[in-house]
């Protein structure tokens with residue numbers, strides 16, 4: 001176990017010479033906001049000793065060099081919307097925030113790229129490039145709040161991944177400050193690049209453990225001219241999921257996304273939003289979206305998918321084909337997590353992945369686990385890529401101590417089921433500190449040792465986001 005040194009007044013004074021007084025936060029009340037992400041604060045939160053808000057890669061490099069020299073842990077942070085404790089400074093030390101690194105450096109229409117600093121809000125990119133007929137295909141459900149740096153570090157997925165894939169596909173270049181304080185530029189505006197090891201894709205998804213991203217060159221796509229979403233209601237989860245492989249296989253149409261929501265999820269989100277979708281008589285819903293450059297083709301694709309849903313015993317299929325109705329149906333999906341937080345802040349939002357065909361068995365066996373342990377475990381998520389956000393919601397009759405004792409037991413049972421079905425621990429939210437102790441259930445000792453060797457090669461003193469993914 002690495003031992004770390006505290007942030008002393010002398011170190012604070014040195015930090016002030018790097019970022020100025022305003023860039024060094026030590027006020028306890030302000031530090032508190034950086035002590036947690038979207039995992040339950042009481043369970044996973046940890047206070048930093050100082051938060052730093054640098055405004056350039058050079059400042060980031062100077063801070064990291066100092067931290068490396070003094071053996072002080074550094075935790076990169078974007079918007080703090082993470083769901084795995086990745087941005088939580090579990091060993092104290094410094095939080096390095098990207099809040100002032102939020103400039104758009106270049107929009108290059110000819111190469112269809114945008115170059116941004118890591119603190120840019122993901123959704124803002126689309127506002128900036130829309131008039132050029134372009135868009136960024138990354139679409140985590142937190143798109144309006146999360147930052148590009150956090151998306152890269154988590155390799156964020158979301159509601160459009162079936163067609164467009166996940167964040168990593170769009171990262172052509174990265175500027176990285178390494179854990180020893182060197183600034184390196186990886187890649188560029190290059191669509192193809194096999195010159196050497198693929199360090200860009202190693203950094204993507206490495207959860208801020210291998211360096212701090214200070215710049216990203218992002219590939220843009222042609223903005224679709226048509227978009228239609230279908231909301232299909234089914235009597236039970238099995239019937240809903242049975243349709244997914246038919247859509248992907250027989251339909252000859254690649255939907256943008258296929259989202260699954262069990263009845264409990266839809267009901268809770270609708271109540272939270274005061275929305276009136278007809279969930280009362282259905283057991284599950286699929287939200288399926290298609291898009292494309294030819295509106296007539298998009299309509300035909302939507303028709304084909306609607307037909308497959310009906311052939312798959314959908315009770316009803318509703319069509320959302322304008323901005324207002326599209327936003328209405330998507331907001332029900334986007335707000336599920338928030339809605340359950342209101343029901344109970346004590347919960348565990350999971351991110352398991354199983355082969356798509358195994359989803360019905362997963363949902364069935366998960367319901368049995370929920371019954372046996374007498375708690376709610378709604379399931380919703382990205383059915384088109386087998387990634388479900390089953391959420392353990394504390395039974396209100398349990399004390400907090402009960403919950404803390406029972407949660408790991410139930411989680412191990414669920415992870416056992418996931419492993420049994422050929423699945424894994426996280427599809428898009430990452431391991432962070434929340435899931436670190438469960439990594440050995442899915443990764444063999446030799447694989448974990450490779451992770452440690454990579455970490456040591458980048459970060460010999462283990463100062464960069466320690467306590468995440470795997471212990472070194």
Ligand SMILES: Cc1cc2nc3c(=O)[nH]c(=O)nc-3n(C[C@H](O)[C@H](O)[C@H](O)COP(=O)(O)OP(=O)(O)OC[C@H]3O[C@@H](n4cnc5c(N)ncnc54)[C@H](O)[C@@H]3O)c2cc1C
Nearest residue numbers: 078079080081082086141147149150151153156157208213
């Ligand atoms: C309501 C809700 C819905 C969500 N839906 C989705 C979804 O559909 N798909 C999905 O993938 N995720 C989803 N998330 C999770 C979260 O929004 C994503 O993981 C997002 O990518 C995190 O971005 P952030 O800026 O908030 O990062 P943070 O939470 O601040 O940090 C996340 C990780 O990135 C690292 N990091 C941040 N900035 C940098 C940097 N500059 N350099 C190196 N490392 C850095 C941190 O150390 C940490 O490990 C959702 C979250 C919420 C609350």
